[in-house]
Every structure is written in C-alpha cells, then in structure tokens.
Amino acid sequence: QTVVTQEPSLTVSPGGTVTLTCASSTGAVTSGYYPNWFQQKPGQAPRALIYSTSNKHSWTPARFSGSLLGGKAALTLSGVQPEDEAEYYCLLYYTGTQGVFGGGTKLTVL
Amino acid sequence: QITLKESGPTLVKPTQTLTLTCTFSGFSLSTSGVGVGWIRQPPGKALEWLALVYWDGDKRYSPSLKSRLTITKDTSKNQVVLTMTNMDPVDTATYYCAHVNWDLRIFFNYWGQGTLVTVSS
DSSP, X not given: OOOEEEOSEEEEOTTOEXXXXXXXXXXXXXXXXXXXXXXXXXXXXXXXXXXXXXXXXXXXXXXXXXXXXTTEEEEEEESOOGGGOEEEEEEEEETTTEEEEOOOEEEEEO | OOEEEEESOSEEOTTOOEEEEEEEEXXXXXXXXXXXXEEEEOTTSOOEEEEEEEXXXXXXXXXXXXXGEEEEEEGGGTEEEEEEOSOOGGGOEEEEEEEEEGXXXXXXXXXXXXXXXXXXX
C-alpha cells in the first residue's frame, strides 16, 4: 500500500518562511506524480493551492509556491500571515492507478 | 462558475449500502479532460481519495476500497453517483466530490461543501 508522508505539524512566526514536504513510500517524488497541494481550515472544505508541482491557481496568494526538493514535493510559504494557520495536504497521482493524499501538516502561526 | 454539491443520507446502518450523488454545474462531464472525484475525511483525520470518473468513462478506485465502491456518471443530469457497500462505523466521514482537469493535471480545484455520513445502528 502506497503511503504519502508529510510533517505532522510545523510552527512558524508571522512574516517568516516555512517549507512543508511530501514524500512517497515508492521513492523520489518527480513531476510525473503531479503534486497538488490543498489548504483546509476547520469546518471548511479543502481549497486547492498548487497543481502539477508548482502551478498556482488564480486565487492562490503569491506567498505560496510549490517545488521539488530533495526527492520530495514541497510547499513553501514566504511572509506567513496569521490566516495561513491551517491544515495542508499534498496529493500525489500514481499513473494508471490512483491518487493518494498525505496525512496532512498542521501549520501553526505563532 | 463551477459548483458541486453532495447529497445523500446522513445516517446509514452497518452493512447497508451508501449511495451519494454529486450534482454539479458550470462544466460538462462530456468535455474532454474533465473528471469528477470523491474524497472522504473521517472526523479529525486526513483526506482519503476514493474514486474518480473521467469524461471518457475511465474510472479509478482506491485499491483498498475498490471492492466496495462503484462510481457512475450521468452526463445528461450533470451528476456523478458513488455507491459504497457493506458500510461500517469506520466509514463515518464527510464525503466530498470535486472537479478534475486532467489536461492540466489539476486535481480537485473545485469542491462541494461535503456531506457528513454517520454509520451507526
């Protein structure tokens, strides 16, 4: 069974920078896994932030960016705002089979 | 404007079959590259991919749940239906449907509000 792993929790100060990562149990994450990233706040449906590794949706704030880093997918928040406190999920697509969500990273802005 | 909305029972008994309907607007499932997927989230837990149907009828299922899931589309009604058999209390979750743009490899850019399904006798 394929497992996608994220940091369970991270803390960042307002105005700071933080990087969340997304690893696959099958090996290095490449662009062929089309990493997607989502933000979810309590009581709300997830909101899409990044698709295909590094592409932003029209509504994605400029401070969010996606990349590949050390064999993992990464989501970097630069100039973190208090409203960025949320749960973040990555999604990797395994070609020909299905997608798998990571376990989520709870980001605290403190 | 793309919108999706889930509907179905809020309470099902163990061993029963769950049927959920996703009714959408703002796009057509007959358009090349379009898909609709189902995702669930148990209370306080992570998102879980369940199933996805594409414009061409191709279907993908979570391997761990494949034997219990069926996804179908009704293009004329703008609906996607998910059935899950043999429900168990561990299947208690909020179930979401969401839009897919396969051409751009965009998964779930638009989501429904979700519907909470409780499995209990």
